């Protein structure tokens with residue numbers, strides 16, 4: 036391990052342990068973050084997106100609100116307001132880490148949740164949610180390579196180069212969470228969004244390009260727990276999307292990868308940097 040890696044590692048550990056104060060939202064937001072493919076997508080911090088399909092259905096990814104300093108919806112009491120995301124028809128969970136599993140149990144058990152809400156997730160995490168009292172009819176397991184139709188969208192689970200476990204903030208051994216994953220979400224015919232989950236860059240991203248041709252890629256850039264800007268820019272060269280949106284940076288864990296650095300390194304895709312809560316259409 037190179038010596039200069041230590042300070043960054045220590046920063047990550049300290050941030051995780053103490054969940055320090057909020058880091059600011061990205062300073063240089065894209066003034067006109069438009070894609071024009073008939074869907075609407077809102078970044079809610081970390082890997083949490085609210086995607087509204089052309090058919091008017093709502094899909095959430097990795098819905099982490101409580102403790103997510105970038106989550107933009109707050110109630111009068113200053114606490115995270117989950118009512119803004121209770122209209123979900125589907126929720127996709129990439130892996131079990133607390134900033135991805137997030138508030139899915141609370142949403143799934145809420146009387147305000149839609150009757151038809153489906154949660155798509157790896158089988159090991161499904162069993163945990165079931166044990167926690169989430170109605171089994173809401174739960175849809177997928178394995179990597181598997182496809183399911185939810186909320187009028189075709190959802191394929193794809194691999195990620197990461198770990199997965201279910202745990203809390205404290206020093207307690209976590210539960211096994213199966214394999215970490217990403218998703219390709221077809222929101223309209225041939226309009227596909229790739230949500231990478233947490234991952235390093237990996238050569239099979241070429242396969243994701245060849246099989247799915249995603250037009251939009253949502254990629255982690257924060258470093259420490261995932262790839263940083265340089266590696267993520269390499270991932271873009273394998274995935275060949277037309278648009279790319281960075282995620283999993285700054286925020287609660289103060290992940291150091293910056294969207295400006297990422298933007299500088301990406302050559303053949305348009306990088307869109309939304310502020311949390313800003314819609315991309």
Ligand SMILES: [Zn+2]
Nearest residue numbers: 130132197233
């Ligand atoms: Zn993770």
